[in-house]
Amino acid sequence: MTAMATTHNITDAAIASFSATPNPRLWEIMESLVRHLHGFVVDVELSQEEWATAIAYLTRVGHSCEGARQEFILLSDVLGVSMVVDAINHDAEGDTTESTVLGPFYVDNPKAAAQGADIAAGAAGTPMWIDTQVLDASGAPIAGATVDVWQCDEEGLYDVQRDLSGTEQALRARFVTDEEGRVRCWSVVPVAYQIPSDGPVGDLLAATGRHPWRPAHIHFKIVADGYASLVSHLFVSGDAYLDGDAVFGVKSSLIVDLTDHAGEQAPGGRAVSGRYKQLEYRFVLGKAA
Numbered sequence: 001m002t003a004m005a006t007t008h009n010i011t012d013a014a015i016a017s018f019s020a021t022p023n024p025r026l027w028e029i030m031e032s033l034v035r036h037l038h039g040f041v042v043d044v045e046l047s048q049e050e051w052a053t054a055i056a057y058l059t060r061v062g063h064s065c066e067g068a069r070q071e072f073i074l075l076s077d078v079l080g081v082s083m084v085v086d087a088i089n090h091d092a093e094g095d096t097t098e099s100t101v102l103g104p105f106y107v108d109n110p111k112a113a114a115q116g117a118d119i120a121a122g123a124a125g126t127p128m129w130i131d132t133q134v135l136d137a138s139g140a141p142i143a144g145a146t147v148d149v150w151q152c153d154e155e156g157l158y159d160v161q162r163d164l165s166g167t168e169q170a171l172r173a174r175f176v177t178d179e180e181g182r183v184r185c186w187s188v189v190p191v192a193y194q195i196p197s198d199g200p201v202g203d204l205l206a207a208t209g210r211h212p213w214r215p216a217h218i219h220f221k222i223v224a225d226g227y228a229s230l231v232s233h234l235f236v237s238g239d240a241y242l243d244g245d246a247v248f249g250v251k252s253s254l255i256v257d258l259t260d261h262a263g264e265q266a267p268g269g270r271a272v273s274g275r276y277k278q279l280e281y282r283f284v285l286g287k288a289a
């Protein structure tokens, strides 16, 4: 008589089925994935109906990815997985700037902008002068670094949420640091926004009584030869959601105070009527591994 299959020997059999994997890292990942996934299913005693619901849910997540919309990154973000991956891979050493999530709204190779440019492209909002510098751990400027900047508009939306093709870029640009390692540009003050909640990730938040808000922030991705690339945000101090970010991305070292200025002598030769804000920050990159 054949022995009945048990959850124990199914797990062992499934793991063993991958044991001839030539790539040792893939083997390590598959062995652990099967063990944890089976353990999870056994732990919650998943019903057939719940299994079907999970399959249908992940199918919806996949179908929701269209053009620049990336529902899987969003799902990873709200589950906290993106920040665990970040923590494992970017243990900031010394005074180097801490990293945080890339998020679902990054666009590869954004359009280039000149120093002092206004990336708002006509978007409404309080003008904000961004004055940053990219340094190495010794405090020396890093010239020629690529700095991608992206943020939401006054209504809390990214350009790619208004134009899924990603061709109409606004509040997004690529700069190159000058000899002093600086990047300076005009933008508008970012606002707290809700992550897209009209899809399966939004349904998950609603079903679990979670809010979809992220505190106001600007994204930066900095790449320089010989240095570890940095993906991070700068958060605006005082925001109501700094302690409750829907994607767990806040780190205290990334919270900045915006300073208040009057318009007469605005930087970059720009005439600003009324008040504007200024954001200053020094990014410090570690050496490449």
Ligand SMILES: [Fe+2]
Pocket (backbone or CB within 6 Å): 103, 105, 151, 152, 217, 219
């Ligand atoms: Fe964002």
